[in-house]
Amino acid sequence: MLTQILPLRHVSEFAADVRAGLTKSGQRELPSKYLYDEVGSALFEAICVLPEYGLTRADARLLQKHSGEIVGRLKSPVHVAELGSGSGKKTRWILESLSQRQKTYYYPIEISPSALAASEKELGQIDLVTIVGYEQPYLEGLRAVAEERADADHLLVLFLGSTIGNFDRDAGEEFLRNVRAILRPGDALLLGTDLEKSVADQLLAYDDPAGVTAAFNLNLLSRINRELRADFDLSCFRHEARWNAEERRIEMHLRSTRRQRVEIPAAGLRVILAEGETIWTESSHKYRAGEAGEMAARTGFRCDGEWIDQEWPFAQNLLMVE
Numbered sequence: 126m127l128t129q130i131l132p133l134r135h136v137s138e139f140a141a142d143v144r145a146g147l148t149k150s151g152q153r154e155l156p157s158k159y160l161y162d163e164v165g166s167a168l169f170e171a172i173c174v175l176p177e178y179g180l181t182r183a184d185a186r187l188l189q190k191h192s193g194e195i196v197g198r199l200k201s202p203v204h205v206a207e208l209g210s211g212s213g214k215k216t217r218w219i220l221e222s223l224s225q226r227q228k229t230y231y232y233p234i235e236i237s238p239s240a241l242a243a244s245e246k247e248l249g250q251i252d253l254v255t256i257v258g259y260e261q262p263y264l265e266g267l268r269a270v271a272e273e274r275a276d277a278d279h280l281l282v283l284f285l286g287s288t289i290g291n292f293d294r295d296a297g298e299e300f301l302r303n304v305r306a307i308l309r310p311g312d313a314l315l316l317g318t319d320l321e322k323s324v325a326d327q328l329l330a331y332d333d334p335a336g337v338t339a340a341f342n343l344n345l346l347s348r349i350n351r352e353l354r355a356d357f358d359l360s361c362f363r364h365e366a367r368w369n370a371e372e373r374r375i376e377m378h379l380r381s382t383r384r385q386r387v388e389i390p391a392a393g394l395r396v397i398l399a400e401g402e403t404i405w406t407e408s409s410h411k412y413r414a415g416e417a418g419e420m421a422a423r424t425g426f427r428c429d430g431e432w433i434d435q436e437w438p439f440a441q442n443l444l445m446v447e
């Protein structure tokens with residue numbers, strides 16, 4: 126696989142984001158994108174097979190069942206760009222359907238190098254599919270892919286796994302508008318949205334009894350220790366998943382179990398955390414059937430189809446650019 130890599134600005138950006146998030150007045154925060162270093166990406170793969178986390182299996186079932194139909198609605202020739210591709214396992218169904226009718230380029234766009242490498246291993250052997258990975262943030266990667274394509278080529282952008290839910294609702298729509306601005310008529314976006322279900326099921330999905338999601342969340346502090354030379358004592362933090370009914374989202378937090386001081390030398394920062402205080406690390410917004418279509422209409426797309434999994438309410442939405 127060819128990989129386009131971002132110039133090295135990572136450590137100083139990470140330090141600046143950690144400083145900004147931990148010195149925020151009121152609720153302290155850390156951006157969820159930093160959950161995905163090599164350890165975090167491996168733990169996320171483990172989360173995807175947990176019995177309590179039905180989301181990934183629902184997403185995969187819909188792709189397995191409907192990829193043929195989805196691909197049949199697209200103009201030829203079409204190439205595939207995937208935002209936050211992770212291991213790329215579910216993408217196989219789309220690429221196999223497409224490879225029956227044309228040679229296809231697949232462009233995974235990822236900030237996690239280990240996830241990018243995993244997707245090459247997973248998808249590198251599909252006939253007539255060439256992989257060109259972009260180790261870049263979503264929009265920068267997509268812009269580069271769009272700029273380099275031939276005039277006749279169309280793009281199918283995949284944004285699977287309900288990763289859109291990590292954005293606040295307004296920011297999610299702004300993100301869709303930005304994606305739309307990069308695309309042109311004849312392109313499409315396949316958007317996965319996890320649908321609301323019982324609060325108990327949603328909480329279990331983000332707080333499994335085996336503690337895999339807790340390890341995924343706590344690893345963010347380990348990462349700051351490793352990369353920014355900090356001294357977070359992980360035994361003094363507890364993973365917490367909360368349902369915010371007003372915002373219709375699960376929030377992951379790390380709760381400080383005692384008053385403690387943390388030094389983060391590479392961010393030039395010393396933080397005093399109160400006992401019981403939390404650091405907010407991720408949001409996962411949940412949606413209603415039809416909601417992605419409404420978001421599409423507000424952001425310059427037309428929803429061409431919505432497929433819903435019955436076992437674990439989850440929607441696959443095909444949004445067209447016209």
Ligand SMILES: C[S@@+](CC[C@H](N)C(=O)[O-])C[C@H]1O[C@@H](n2cnc3c(N)ncnc32)[C@H](O)[C@@H]1O
Nearest residue numbers: 158161209210211235236237240262263285286
């Ligand atoms: C929730 S996981 C979903 C992975 C996969 N799409 C799936 O459905 O299982 C989000 C993925 O997006 C990547 N990611 C997070 N923020 C990103 C950003 N700003 N730009 C590019 N990739 C990002 C992470 O490394 C991670 O692999």
